Amino acid sequence: MAENVRMAREYGITPLILRLNGSHGEAEIIHEESNLPVLQFKTLEAMDESNNIQIHMFPTHMIIEGNYSNHTYYFLDYKRIDDLREAIKEDLYFGNGEVDVEVLNYVPLEGIASTEQYIPFENADDGFNYMSSEDDSDPEEKIQMQLDLLKENLIDDDGVESYFTGELSSFLIDTVLFTDIPYESAPEQLTSILGKFASSKTDEQTVFCSVVLGSDYFSEERYSEENEDLYEEQVENLLSKSPYLSEGVGNHLRHIEVVVGMQDSIDARRPNMQCASTYACMRYSQDDFYNSATNKQLFHINNLLGTELKQDEVAKLSSSGYICIVPSIKKGFVPLSSKNLYPQNSIHSKPHYLRSIxxxxxxxxxxxxxxxxxxxxxxxxxxxxxxxxxxxxxxxxxxxxxxxxxxxxxxxxxxxxxxxxxxxxxxxxxxxxxxxxxxxxxxxxxxxx
Missing domain, CATH: 3.30.1300 (Pantoate--beta-alanine Ligase; Chain: A,domain 2)
Incomplete structure (x- = not known):
């Protein structure tokens, strides 16, 4: 999630984040001289690794030791505690997408720490920690739990039709980015839950609501050490999961866009990320609804891990409704064609038409x-x-x-x-x-x- 937030920041977007499970890590700094709590920290992500973040306090400065970077702040550089908070937010919230901070009491920075000490972040939890990583059934069970949570927080039905519900009900929603579950892991359930949410949301508001999903495929080298082609099976699997093969293609598929491609993370210390985030941010940033994202430059992609896809594979995936990210001599990387999962011979398969109309x-x-x-x-x-x-x-x-x-x-x-x-x-x-x-x-x- 942090990478998605950081990508949004790169495009000048302030995203609305909906957390469905787990809990964020927290830490609090007590002003030693006044014995008052002064700064409250919260991790942006809710995952077990967030408990590894800590704050190293000294009488003259503090070091926030994050999972991906360390930042040092000398107290004499800031007149007020508000200034210190803004500096931390700029680096670790708007910048790295790792930690947020708020002021609890406005007191002078002098006397905040008299001795060296470590303040750990605690209680970060992804909500699935009780599931064994050694049991082969866990991944499927975890995905189903996530799907259940997603449905519970987004849609409800009265026996006749589905309608949106939950914390997003009161917001105007243009684009939903969901990358926690790759499309290929649960295509029918993901498109049903998120598509029906976006469809009912569109009926209620002034803009067309779209959902962007990603894929974890094509993240490794094409050929294994045994010279086995690893991409062929992945391509065939995506083609077999195309909704056109199902009976009764639903109108909710007009709202679903699936992006194929993996890229290097913005921060080299972080793992690879789906191109879905970059695509969603680029498309959202278009000046007008009628502007198509097709062949538009995708910034912040230094390397595409699946550049070895063959032209006929890209053509097959694209004709099946997938958005393939491909290299461009002039623009670096672009979406070959911006589309949704609705049958491609229909005018309703083109998101920019639907958004504009x-x-x-x-x-x-x-x-x-x-x-x-x-x-x-x-x-x-x-x-x-x-x-x-x-x-x-x-x-x-x-x-x-x-x-x-x-x-x-x-x-x-x-x-x-x-x-x-x-x-x-x-x-x-x-x-x-x-x-x-x-x-x-x-x-x-x-x-x-």
């Missing part, structure tokens, strides 16, 4: 929000439709792939107004259609065809 339909719906609870006479309707027509003309000019947008009044009574909106895109035979139902007494409902 959903956003613009919500903007159309906003024209009616001001009048909810009021009567809708013919004169007011004509005024609103005239404003929407002008807005549509603006969209056709602003958006480079809108060829035409057609709006039609399907039904109009004192109790309901139904509009049909069709988006025709350049180079696409298929159109995207939506229905907008305005009930003056209560709400605006949007449904997709």
């Amino acid at each position: 959903h956003y613009d339909v919500r903007r159309v719906a906003n024209y009616f929000d001001h009048y909810i609870g009021e009567p809708l006479p013919q004169s007011l309707l004509q005024n609103i439709l005239s404003q929407i027509d002008s807005f549509i003309d603006f969209l056709i000019v602003e958006n480079p792939f809108y060829q035409d947008i057609k709006m039609e009044v399907v039904e109009f009574t004192q109790s309901i107004l139904s509009l049909s909106i069709s988006f025709e895109l350049f180079g696409e035979i298929e159109a995207v259609r939506t229905s907008l139902d305005y009930v003056p007494s209560s709400e605006v409902n949007i449904s997709w065809q």
Whole structure:
């Protein structure tokens, strides 16, 4: 997780982090002279290794000895304890993604420590420590526990349909990055849980919600010491797990993007990381919803571990809905094609189309929000439709792939107004259609065809 957070920081993104299991390590510094707690530390990650972090205190300075780096802070360099906190956060929270710190009491730094001492971090726990690492059944059991936690915290159902729930309910969610479980370990359950969450979330908010998953495949050399091709089986396994092979491909797959590729970590002392994090941050950072992430430069990838994938393998994976990260002479590394897991012969397989159209339909719906609870006479309707027509003309000019947008009044009574909106895109035979139902007494409902 820390690597994902650090990658987000590199792209200027402040992520919202949802912890589903385990507990963070904590440490507290007591001001010796006043005997007051002054600084409260918490590890960003909840894993057993976080207990190895410690704070080495001296009368003149302190050293935070992290898992990946050490940082020294001389007390005379800071006028206030607030300044010390900001320096620590800049290095170890915004920088390394390892430790956060808050001030408990505002007292002078002088007298914070009179003797040398070590302050350990304690109680960090990944939540699965009671499972034996020697039992072959543990990995599958652990994954199932994680899936159960994920479902419990993201979605619920009433027997008819699924809807989002949990701590993310009140947030506007554009992109969810989940790399704790590689896609190939539980493809159907991951796409079902996260896809249904993103689908129901999209229905409620103004932006299209997408989930980016990663794969742990292609992280080693292609050939073993016995000259066995290790990639062939991995490629075939991904192809066999393509959702197109399943009956009844669900609309929730429009919300799932799976990135294939492993890269070196930003910090050489950390393990390798999935390219999913870099891709998600790059795509989120695009200036406009209609910008595709296809062939866009991925910063912060120094080395791609799976550059030995053959062209026909990349072509097969890409045509099956996977986003392959490939080398580029001019740009370093790029996603060959930005797509989701929906059948690739459909216009709904292109995330930037969906993100743009959903956003613009919500903007159309906003024209009616001001009048909810009021009567809708013919004169007011004509005024609103005239404003929407002008807005549509603006969209056709602003958006480079809108060829035409057609709006039609399907039904109009004192109790309901139904509009049909069709988006025709350049180079696409298929159109995207939506229905907008305005009930003056209560709400605006949007449904997709």
